[in-house]
Amino acid sequence: MKFKYFIMNISIMIIIIVLIQIYPKVDISDIIWVKDFNYDESQIHDISIGLLDPCPFIPVKINDKKVRLLFDTGNGVVLFLTTALKEQIDYEITGKTTELNSDGTYRGEGNAILIKNLTIFNDEYSNVQSSLTDWRMYGFFKNNGGIGLKYFKIK
Template identity: 40%
Template sequence: MRIKKYPIILLLGLIILGVFVISMNFKDKIVDNSWISELGYTDDQIHSLTFNFKGDRGCPEIPVALNNKEYRLLFDTGCGSGIALTNVVEDSLDYELIGKVQQLNRDGSHRGWSKQVLLKELKIFGESYKNIETAIVDWQMSSSKEFSGLVGLEYFIGRIITLDYTGYQMGIRGNPIDYSSLNKKEYIILPLHKSTEESQKNLLFFEAKYKGELVIVYLDTGKNHSFLYNPNSTFAMGGNVPNLRNINIEVGDLELELSEIGEVHDIAQAQGLPYKTMIELNSDQIWKSNLLVTFDLIEGNIILSKR
């Protein structure tokens, strides 16, 4: 009795082909977690990230407990004041009203007025802070979409923070990085430059090359559109910026093509920096460039890696 081999072989071939197609479709969704051990994190130092938008313009959110109730606040490296809340969550907060305060844009111009309040306690990743003065602002003052509030780097001084947008996770710890163990071809290490302005001392500035010239890049995870400084532009950040373009920059040995950058005339020039701030690099470019970003707030470095 003959066994019909060909149908069986054909069936096996179709199964193998199907497995291959499925693996190709999902290969981009496989999370590369090698950075966790390479940067010296342990599993208990890894936390999940959520984002306020889906797709490549989402800004990261982290859990913050206010008077024992948890909220998801934007993790905003452009927030120099530490923490700010919005009227979205105002009715659910237990606070003491102190007065009112003027809100300023990064260039020092007037943005609006907000309530100044006192919170009894807030907790961020297990760290507790008491009697916190902060502001409750109208969310429409700085966003086109409702958000609960934001928290900046003031609460992360002396920490290492890694943002893995693709993997929807974040590393945070207090012990230093062992730089001798890092692959310098994979991880680009640059010093963070400090502004001498008090309101900008905790913001992130690093150097890059644009058109062969050294410039300063300002990194702000709390925005989802990136900008190029052009003093002759007629467009500002807060309005419609139609003239989008692609530009190339060199960050150490890493070459990045930044797409859909808006040219504006109002990128603030912080005092005390060695070069002109030409680029505001925000969450959209972290997504599009598939960057793993680490802020070493112990030794004052930024570490970039393409995943």
């Protein structure tokens, strides 16, 4: 009898977590702070944070495919894609890469790739060099890749 209630409670919690993950998107661009800080609506962009994977994600368009990439708000200067996108986007393999951790230690091997078109925050880029690596190199949760905040400073 206790086992039945345990299973029922777990099922209810799973349903609640799934419903929270698919909550309706809220448009924050009309909030007063946008004008208070002298932002233009074109300077406000989507960012999402998951419940189970509490990392920030930003929408990116690779060629004609919309994907979400992890947003590294620290010292990241690169754009990298993972094997989670391997069959979903078009790219050209241009060589091999060696991936390193932030302290310079070896992380793994990957492929150097060339992306024909990339759109981030309404800015378009052509012939973008990146890397394609196994998503398991970057954490427990499957992700499409990531982009560092400092990536925009070098563009």
